[in-house]
Amino acid sequence: MNHLTLGKKRAFSLWLGALSIVFGMLFSATPSLAASPSPSPSTSTEQLLIKGTIKNEGEPVAGVSVQITGNGVDAKATSGADGKWVLEVATKGVYKVEILLDSLPEGVGLRDPETTVREANLTATNTAAVLFPLGKDLRVVQPIGDQIIVRVFSGLNLGLLLAVAAIGISLIFGTTGLNNFAHGDMLTFGALFTYLFYVVFEWPLLIAATATIALSALFGWSQDAALWRPLRKRRLGLNQMMIVSIGFSIVIRYILLLVFGGETKVISGEFEAVVIGPINTTVNSLGSMGISVITLAAVALFLTRTRIGKATRAVSDNTSLAASTGIDVERIIRIVWVVAGALTGLAGILYGLQFQANWMTGFQILLLLFAAVTLGGLGTALGATVGALIIGMVVEVSSLIIPTDLKYAASLIILILVLLVRPQGVLGKKQRIG
Amino acid sequence: MDWLNIGSLALGELFSPFTATFILCALGLSVHFGYTGLLNFGQAAFAAVGAYGMAISVLTFGLPLGLGVLIGLLASAVFAVILGIPTLRLRADYLAIVTIAASEVFRYFMTTIGFAKVTGGSNGLSQFGEDFWAANPFAEGTYGFGPFMYRADELWIRLVAFSIIALGAVFVWLLMRSPWGRVLKGIREDEDAVRSLGKNVFAYKLQALIIGGALAALGGMVFVVNLSNVQPQSWGTTFTFMIWTVLLLGGAATILGPIVGGMVFFVLLSVTQGIMSGLVEIGALPFLTLPQVGQIRFLLIGLALMLLVIFRPQGIFGNKKELQFNG
């Protein structure tokens, strides 16, 4: 499905749909994207489809096969001359789609060679798109030293990205004590709005990104103003707030699903490949890492050098003490929500540009973010950064030893083990009792 | 709109095995959270461990189903111990994050191709419940009246599921009126105080985790025996959050809460789904499609969870004074 050809009218309705989220308006008045995606089949017949398009450097590739399994189905689909493949299934559920590497043309491989199996989630939607971006075949057996370098590089990339998102969680936890389960969905928000601005509206990347960040910051601010601040005023307990954030996360996720539909979006476009020694990467991955580093440095400077940053740390350290020294705690919290929204939106952009994104993306990353924040020691921004880098490394490097489909499990197990040995996290201070 | 159909479908949810699953899981969560104050966000994993424990003992080890059930329960207890030892000494929100992480880890392990020989991978397992259906004492035919018309096997699983619920509820009631239950409630209020009175708080928390987990494991078994298969993707975080909604709807530290909460939850879901689908079909909601109605269902669950916690944390049955939240 090619959204680049969408008419002005469609773009307008998308914009409306987007607005409806930002301002928390009822979605009822706005036409919805998923209701009428251009070439998608009529949805009222309850036809369940798993489909995708195989493209290499923008050109469709024919004759590539995928194996679809799950819910009693075990079938093969092969791409046609337009690169498209489709399979109809009978029951809702989650299916596994595996690209059969042998069916790829000579010299062509997956851009992400780790991921030969992807999920098609048909629990809430009637069509699921599964995409396997292709590129140069990387399936040459590399010496172990090179493999380690490649993995460490990917780990660093993922870790930096997680760090940008995790700082928001950490700042919010530090200043308000809230474990925000809706944080992952703020990342999804960033990724999907980048898709809207950059892919659908065809805005230049810089403008699209700026708009997304501004919108994410606004989302952070309005979330605090409309939900969290009133709840703090009601003196709702922190555990209660945590459960509210779970409910809120579900609400955001399904609004995003209603507006954007369930298909996985490719935002990256075609970026130049870069080869550094054994590492095959792209311009946007390198750019993403650069931006992450700059952002993290900027946050560090903000927290240590500026008045507001210092006040933020004071509030994290001891809220009542900070308040008694004349710091306007509510104002700091408001700023923290705006900063957290912007940072997490940025993480969404960076994630979307490198990988694919759909309505579930952020929630799938959420646990990695929690793992990062907990590992580093709850409530410290530096800790969150260190934790995120550790988690990124564990996820990527662990797949040298264990199956790729367990790499997320590895990072969560590390979390549990660290808590066993050092409950205050890697950098956290032991709490004083009494 | 076919109100009769909507009504009868909704009433059909009252005693469905699906409802029974969530009631059992919520009853277990009531022991964890309602009575002991443990923020367990991995209840789905306890159900999954029970279900997989049962299915694997039947399929891989060729054991009879009854023994499989016992092994499933044992597996959930072992899971509780593994989870409890590192976390029960920590602050409540750590427990929340670790339980949700552990439940996802378990799901990854059930999905991975590496163990597919035993777990069935993402396809899951089936045909482990034959013993159960063979033991059905009811002759072929339909039983009941009105919306409660069941085939013999449908009646059989409902009867068994709700008998387990009845036994489970009595079990929890007996425990909670005892001095043992009093210690749990004390821990919920302030564990240091209970410790200072000479109670081994850690041991009590672990016992509570095991008991609530075992109830969830039974729920998981009802779920998979009814569906005749067990798949890893069923036990995601959504499953857990639905259990929380059911519990908070009914009232956290009550026996009847989870039961009535479960029934009300699924009847309400069915009614809203029915009405909205009806409205879409007659064209009253032109901006929605039928599958989107299914999506809105989940949106409403999220909204319900938020509103319940904010405005009525004690649920339908909870005592307003005995609010179940600390911190």
Add this chain to the structure above:
Amino acid sequence: MANEISIGAAAPGCKKVDPILVADNVMRQFGGLTAVNVEHVEIPRGQITALIGPNGAGKTTFFNLLTGFDKPNTGSWTFEGKNLAGVASYKVARLGMIRTFQLTKALSLLTVLENMRLGAQNQPGENFLRALIRPLWSKHEAAITVKADDLLKRFKLDAKREDYAAGLSGGQRKLLEMARALMSEPKLVMLDEPMAGVNPALTQSLLDHIKDLKKNGTTVLFVEHDMHMVRHISDWVIVMAEGKVVAEGPPAQVMKDPAVIDAYLGAHADTDLGTVAINVPGKAGN
């Protein structure tokens, strides 16, 4: 100066005629800060001992260490000759050394009576399997209830028997916490600021309760800021400052000790000690 409690003259770390609790080299550091560093201290049996000192002297931390709620970096201590270092807090309580907390820990959503019952030891119904069968614990429960009602009457809480503890006033909660601690007939009661936040009308009855404890043979150790209380009811005073024991002795003697005035009062040095009541609520460790 001679007295009946210590062997020889009263001095920091002096030996007692009949100590119930003996601590040696107990040190606790938080980061680089040494909160407690007690070389040697003995608590006399059957007496009322006050532990005083300025804010941040490490009194509550010392309490936490002795009762197993916190772990020291080094040190050992014995209760009735039994080594307690490294013993879990609930086991310390079972040995007969029961504490209360500075910020009252009444179990708010339990009734007053249930709070009291929870204080009892050896209730067989607190075992998971026996809990299911009522006859196995109902007799014991009845006995506990009689005892609880008796104590509630003594503490004038009998009218509140069925109320949630959340509904009690701050002072009543202090009383409840003390009464609950007595349910197990402890040998040593450790009270962390029993007077903090108690309204003056209840103060006298609290003092009487503490004197009653001594009459019944219970040893009392308490942390307090209120000098009136210290002077009126304590037999022995231990002064801590900056984590160390700086003075001890009978109250009249300690109050005159220049080291105490120095350490304790600082800016208030020219004020009569008896009139100073420094009640500083808050969570900072004292």
